[in-house]
Amino acid sequence: MSLQVYLNGQFVDKEQATVSVYDHGLLYGDGIFEGIRVYNGRVFMLAEHVERLYESALAIRLQIPISPDEMTAAVEETVARNGLKQGYVRLVVTRGAGTLGLDIRRTSNPQIIIIADTITLYPEELYENGLEIITASTIRNHPVALSPRIKSLNYLNNILAKIEATDAGCLEALMLNHRGEVAECTGDNIFIVKRGVLKTPTTDAGILEGVTRNVVMELARKANVPVVECTLDRHDIYTADECFLTGTAAEVIPVVKLDGRPIGDGQPGPVTRDLRERFQTFANGD
The missing domain is CATH 3.30.470.10 (Aminotransferase class 4, branched-chain amino acid transferase, N-terminal domain)
Known part of the structure; x- marks a missing residue:
């Protein structure tokens, strides 16, 4: 039917x-x-x-x-x-x-x-082994021109960055804002873990305030993981202990390389794995 x-x-x-x-x-x-x-x-x-x-x-x-x-x-x-x-x-x-x-x-x-x-954004093995992503040359739209808080049908900006990712053999790309700061990926919000602190760009970095992003931050706080919304640049991603993405379709997925550089030890980290498990438990009502 x-x-x-x-x-x-x-x-x-x-x-x-x-x-x-x-x-x-x-x-x-x-x-x-x-x-x-x-x-x-x-x-x-x-x-x-x-x-x-x-x-x-x-x-x-x-x-x-x-x-x-x-x-x-x-x-x-x-x-x-x-x-x-x-x-x-x-x-x-x-x-x-x-x-x-x-x-x-x-x-x-x-x-x-x-x-x-139904939807499958990434292969299941990548949730276990982690994504490799690149930095796109296509930047996020200037937030003064079009507020990123509007989830509009105009996704050409994101699509162009996604093309760069697929051309590079990746499934996702990091997008910077007009100031060269980390914003988000083409369809997901981004988090890093550094010395036990969970960090993610602020909303004024030009990001969509993701529903899954907010859920994960609340789950982290309940797990006594410090959460900081702050300005990040690529140096912060390169030198992070862990990195992961969140989104409705993506859920919680680890990132293990950016621009060919391993993040942490190049494997999904313990905070990422714990938050992914907590999210699945919460989402499925277990």
Whole structure:
């Protein structure tokens, strides 16, 4: 049976889930989205994701035609209809169809799309052995030009950096901000461990404030691991004892090399392994 996609209040086969070619989400990347995990049939941190979605909408003056409570119910029903126990939800809201111009006053009927499917971002062996990443020459967008706190459909900046990673034989790339500081990777937030202290870039480094990032920081604090949000540069990554990435799709994955340089002893470290285990326990409700 075909996957059922929620499209503006209706459920349709994924092959029939279409939007207008005049939709500004397609023409200009004018829309927002959230990626959300499902564990044991439970949508993980759904309230936080829905809150961020509506904040992104407010920031770009996009009026979502249903309430947050209705959106929450729609996500849960989409997961249930597809019998998804372990998987991923992509929640998308576009500006809607308009003209071949930029004026949002000439658009109408924002599109709400909810997809529930499976996802595998990285091979399982990399969670045990760690990722090798590079530093991309493509930097993060200047935060004054476009706030990184808006999770918009315009991901070209990240895609260009991802191309650099794949060209180099890697699956992920570190992105710096306009000041040359560490920001985040193409789809994940980054953490390091140095002398037992967990460090991650601040939100003003030009990062998306990840839901998984916040969960991991809280789990670390509960485990009595000091957590510091601070400015980092590549030297801090090169000389770290451990490094790992967090994200909805990635979950918690170790990084063992940056730009060909081993991080720590070149193996996933004890803090990384412990936090990954704590995250899995928390996410699966064990």
